[in-house]
Amino acid sequence: MAKGEETRQFIIEKATPIFNTKGIATTSMSDIMEATKLSKGSMYVHFENKEVLACLAVDHNMKKLGDKLVSEISKSKTAKEELFTYIDFFSNAVNPPLTGGCPLLNFGTEADDTNPIVKEKINKGCNANQQLLANSVNKGIANGEFKPNWNADEFAVIMFAMMEGGHLISRMSGNNDKMKIIAKTLKNIIEENSL
Template identity: 40%
Template structure:
């Protein structure tokens, strides 16, 4: 059971998450969060030491939530090929994302690059963990005979992540999911070339 204070803190984080994902760390003000939560400044600062503290915790939550949702989609699949397919399909709609504003991993990575070194490290850790997991899935596929040993799991995992993240931002800028569908189809076809 959560205490009332824990529930309030979680409410603040959940409410602030779409604000941060659409406006960015620098674009969100404490007043924005207060207006969205309808809480007082005293209440907000009872849970967070500063805007930086709030920002870090909101970003932690959004990165964790995105990674958890993706893992849930991937790890319900049984085979390595189905897991890679589930990973790709998770990103098939770049316009209607689970957290409004697009992919929090990409959004935060771009903004944190030079301005927020601690947050940049958190994003880097999330990206590395995702690539390692995808690499392991591909390696499992090689070991169990789904994919040929010619497949370089590490390079292909990087390619998948880079293509999907790039596709997300381009599709959002163009306001269409169609290129993402074509990209996913192409990546799946490329992976199929590694059948033993």
């Protein structure tokens, strides 16, 4: 990797948790300069403006989260384990897998009315998560783990929405009590549809 590309990647990596914690609108280039110890001139050599950097930080956050999730799920031996792993992975909203919490929730809430580029990135991330869950259900149906009439797409929407909503209320309350209820409910639904 060339020196310029290394610096660019370094800036993205340092900016990512700041954007995820503070949001795009309230993160300033000064915040990024402080984290990287680089000058304003150096920042603008690598990024045209804050919005360009923010979009790259969104991509980096989602890739980092996705890589961690897929790494955990890949250890599962069954489709049911995959679904349980997904639930467990996101169940500690007070101490989430990424600094600042779930980037889909954080950036999606901020960008829905203000940033169509980030909105589309988050929408794709939401759809990808739901597809991942539906794929696990369909795999389990094909393997004879789950009831053949279980609607994978509908359950994927329900599970994703419950986990994201649980993340929100847990972060707001500062504890995981509600997320524990959601995790237990989802696992019960999975058990009810298991053979």
